[in-house]
Each structure stands twice: as C-alpha cells, then as structure tokens.
Amino acid sequence: MLFTIDRDSLLNKLKIVEKVTAQKGNVQPVLSNVLFAAENNTLNLCATDLDILVKATTTAAVKKAGKITLPAKKLLEIAAKLPDKPIEFSLNEDTNIVSIVCGNSKFEIIGISAQEFPKTEDEIKEGTEIEIDLEPLVKAIKYTVYSAANYENRNVISGVFCLIRDEKLEMAATDGNRLARIVEKINNKNSQNAKLIFPSKTLNEFVRICSYISEDKVKLSVDKSKITLRTMSFSINSKLLDGEYPPYEQLIPKSTVNSVKISRDDLILALERVSTMVNERTCFVKFIFNDNKLMLKAETPNSGTSEDVIDCEYNGDELAIAFNYKYILDSIKIMESKNIVIGLNGSLSATLFKPESEENYICLIMPIQI
C-alpha cells in the first residue's frame, strides 16, 4: 500500500469514522483501529464497534493498492498536528508497519493486519432503496432522538420510530414520560415507503457525521433487520430494532382545555435560573399559570427556594402543574420558533409543547404529581 493524501481530507475522514471505534479495554484490539483500504485513487476508511460500521471515502493518489488497520485516536492526533502538506503513507507488508511522511515529519506506526478487521461488505442484498433529502432527515432526528429511553437495550423505546410514506417523513420517540413527534415533507425519489425503528446510537452518530459533510441527498437501503444510510462521502451500517412501536398517535390529545402562548427565550432563561435551586433528586419545577403570568418555583430542602415570573398569554383559571425541568428544556431548546404554545389539560394530564410557527412538531410531557 502506497498513497499520498492531503492533510485536510485525511483529517476530515478520520473525524467521520474515529468516534465509532470501540473504547479502550475492548477484547479485540483491532476494533480500536481504522481500516485503511487504498485502490484506484480511492481511499476508504472504515471503523466499527460491531454495532455500527462507518465507511468514509475520499480520493487519494494511490501508487500501490493495499489494506492495513491503524490506531484511530493516534492517527487523528498525528493528522491534527501535521502541517498542511501532502502526506505519504507506505506499508511494509512483511512487518505491518506504516511509514507516514509529511514535510520533515516522519512516523512509523505498527498496524494490525486488515485480515483481523470484521468484514465490511454491505450485507443488504435484497431490500428497499429509498433516496431522500438529507436536511429534513437530520432535522427530524434532532427533534426526536433526545426523547428515546436512555438505556442501552434492545427495547423498541430505546430507539426512534421512522415512517417514510410518499412525500412524508414521520419520526417519533418516547421514553414513557415524554413523546416527541415530527412530520417533515421530503422528496422521495423512488416513491418507496418504509416503517422502521432505528437504534438511537446509530442516529446520534449519523447526525454527528453529517456535521462534517456538505451533501444534500441520502440513500437508505433497508431490509428486515438492517439498514445502510449512504451519502456521496460516507455510509453507516446498523441493525434495526425489532418489534412493534407503541401506538403513540393515540396519546396525542386532539384538543386541549387551555392553551398558553409564551416567549421561548423567556421560558428558557427563567427555567435555567429557577433550576439552580431544584432538588437534584426529583428535578421538578412547579409551573403556576394565572392571569397572563407564569410563575416558576423550585425548592431544595435545607438549601433554599427560587421563583421567577414571566409574561404569557393565558386567560384560564389558575393552574399549578409540575414537570421535570430537563424535559422541558430538552424539548423547547431545539425549537426554532420565537414563541411556543403550551397545551394544558389539567395538572395531571400530559401537556403539549409546540413551536407557534410549526404545526408538524409536538412534544408531549407527563407532569409530576405533587
């Protein structure tokens, strides 16, 4: 293996794949490594933790094809410190040592044979092929994935539900205490439909990688149990979660007894202030709506109390309701609307939070009984 690549391309691709490598202390040392595969002026980088497999592709001046795995964190550290000059990689196939030369800097890194790396071929032979816009998918993930149950198991509620039907993408996640649901318009090139449940980890990784690329289309190849998401410059393979997702639509109230309009910024700042005195065990903040005002209150026994008052549009009877304030901040911080609308159905019923300017996103949060 012998190739030359520019520093920025290498660094960008290493950032895409590096986070997927298994952490220190894993049983197979090769899982801490990135697979380098050079052929036909193309360099493929590949990393996996056995749950997710990420491939990144870039052009490189390949003089001799070949494959080797190299330690991901070390390579990233080196690439970040090299000057912005061409970098030459050459592999000694007898010793698995890769010589990396850039300007006056030279490294010899001991690799692990590519033979030991898990297989990287696409396993999806017969499945549905869907091509949609990248942007609404990334948005829909960001607006829902935080609501998925935060434990690492194979239960469907640790994942995110996704329905692609015609020109509509619907995603939803719930951990039993809150539900986030979004519907986005998409261009669905092949008019293929799909209903699937993504592991949250796969989606978080996908969104992270998308911050390093500038593309606008993504292809999904789906079969019964696996998915590949692919853009021009990278792909991510993952298992899907198996099971029936809870019928969340029936949880969303069709109407609410009262509705409150309130500035998103005011509510965020007031919640952040009041939460300084929140009881860290329960995290609850009391909301008292009355006469176009919202009063927020928190209390830690033996430490003190906090309260804040903000203006809102509310004409109903006085209503006191308590929430885990972190759920509220998670949900309203990602909204882009100046004002948000809170739909109330009494102090014991699930409460709707939605951006004033957008009909297709809602977050439903269960109150805490006080």
Place this chain on the structure above:
Amino acid sequence: MLFTIDRDSLLNKLKIVEKVTAQKGNVQPVLSNVLFAAENNTLNLCATDLDILVKATTTAAVKKAGKITLPAKKLLEIAAKLPDKPIEFSLNEDTNIVSIVCGNSKFEIIGISAQEFPKTEDEIKEGTEIEIDLEPLVKAIKYTVYSAANYENRNVISGVFCLIRDEKLEMAATDGNRLARIVEKINNKNSQNAKLIFPSKTLNEFVRICSYISEDKVKLSVDKSKITLRTMSFSINSKLLDGEYPPYEQLIPKSTVNSVKISRDDLILALERVSTMVNERTCFVKFIFNDNKLMLKAETPNSGTSEDVIDCEYNGDELAIAFNYKYILDSIKIMESKNIVIGLNGSLSATLFKPESEENYICLIMPIQI
C-alpha cells in the same frame, strides 16, 4: 443586612473568591461558603480553605449593615444567570435566610451564621510593608511557578523563592529536575527588601485572581511566617514556607560549550508532533543536534516511532541528548521571544533554555540518561 449591588460587580467578586472555598466533603460546611459583610456602602466577600484567605471589596448600596455566609458555587451559578439589573440581598437574622431579588427573579438561600466563619482579620501587625508594580510580579510568578515540585507538602521546593532587593525582583523554582529563574526590574516604593518562599498554591491563586482585576500596584505585608498581598480590590493572606531555599545560583552554568539558536514556534510544533509517539511512562524525546539541524525522535515500544527535523544554528559536533518533553514545552511556551537559545554542556549535563531577546530569564533542565 440589606444591600443592593449590580450584577457584574457581584459576579466579578464572586469569581475572585469562589475558587478558594474548600471542596465538597470538607469537615466544616461553612468553608464552602462565602462570607458577605456589608457596611458603610462597602461589600466585602471572603473565602478560605484555611490555607489561603481571599477578600474582595466592592461598593454596594448598603441600607443595613450585617454579615452572613452563603454557598459559593450556588451563588456564582445564580449570579451568572441573573439579568443585568440591580440585585437586592436582604437577610432575615432570625432564620439566616437571605432573600435575593433581581427583576422578576427571587431566591431564598439558607445561609450559615457569620459566627461560624474562621476569623478574617489581618494577622500581620508588625512586619515589612512593600509596594511594587503588579505586572512584573505576575510575570515572574508565571515564569517560575510551573517548575516548583508538584507535591502538596511543606518542603521548600514545593514553593517559589522570592527575593525583593532595591529595584529588583528575583524569583526561582526548582523540583530537582529543572530550575526556572527570573529577574525583573521593579519600582520599589518604600525601598524595603524581603526574602521569602511562597507556597505555589498561593501564587497560582494570586495569578488567577489578577486576571479579573485591572490594577497596577500591589502591597506585600510580610512577617516571619505569613504574607498578605493586597491591591485596591482584593487581598490574599497565606502562610509562607519555612526553611532555607537550595542555593540554586551555583547550579546555573556561567558558560556553555555550545549554543543553539532555534525558532521557538518551530520547536514547539515539532515537539508536539513528535510527542504523539512518546512513551507515556518516560515522556522522553531524543534531541540530536548536528550541522544546523535538530532532529527530534520518540518511540513507544509495540506502537511505533516518530521523528522531526527542524533548522537551527548549531556548528558543534553531533550531540544526542534526551529530555522529558513536557519540561521543555512548559519552559519555552511561556517565553515571548521569537527565537530561543539552548546552551549545551554535553549529553549528561543540565541544559539552559532562554529567550534570545531577554537576558533575565533562564530555565535549566536536566537531561535523561539514555
């Protein structure tokens, strides 16, 4: 106690004192608190971990004098989140609860009686009073304190030596493997002299606090075992270390066999690159000087090697010498000169590092035998 203060003053003073409070889990809860003392339109904040006592002073509209202690971290968090409006503090002396009101925000914080706070009076009754410029003192601390022995005991080499004589300030620190020494010109208002050994912790705290103030004079009140450093806006009290500081002057070579001139930036960047492959147990990087070139080499067994070549002015015989690269970076990163000069006395002798443009600063580093 009843006073009003503006948000920025409060936040600034809390930042000055907050770091000195004792960490969680300390035996006396009051040591996590800041003492608030309001009187005659002056607010004094005070914090101590029993080693160091820091006081910060600011003006406030005091309507009723009084004292209370309040949790430092909580107060800082609250002040940082409050809007930029006047803040009113009022103490209920029966309950020790302080009500903090700012705009529509209100907090009630349970304090601990000021009676429980360690005494805060200045203990230095008869001592030397010295007034010097703040800037050269801060510089001299930054240029030496990193070389002090990094263990928390009362040994003098865990401290920094300081000699004030006429219009000269000399500071030095050594941990046995390296020595840093600086001589700065000062205006010494009262022509008072002093020779003392500061605990490193006191100096680190002093430098940190100086980043929050904009003053140019500092007064030192020194007696046999204690010191107070005082500016217009804050003071810090500390014990001094007792003992005889090692006679470091005799360690500094009067001349060197060879001297090397090298770009500081080039050396920093090359060392940072090469150090990616350093053996983390020994941290040593080999320096090979030959024919106007410096080659740097590092190696981690079973992982790989690195090398880098940079230009320098060196005409002597080839010389190989190894250093803990962290010591080199510590010493040259604080230098402000474009080029640095390395004074060599063979591969087993202490080596001088100094800025080309400044005669009064040197760092002496012992090589590692390889």
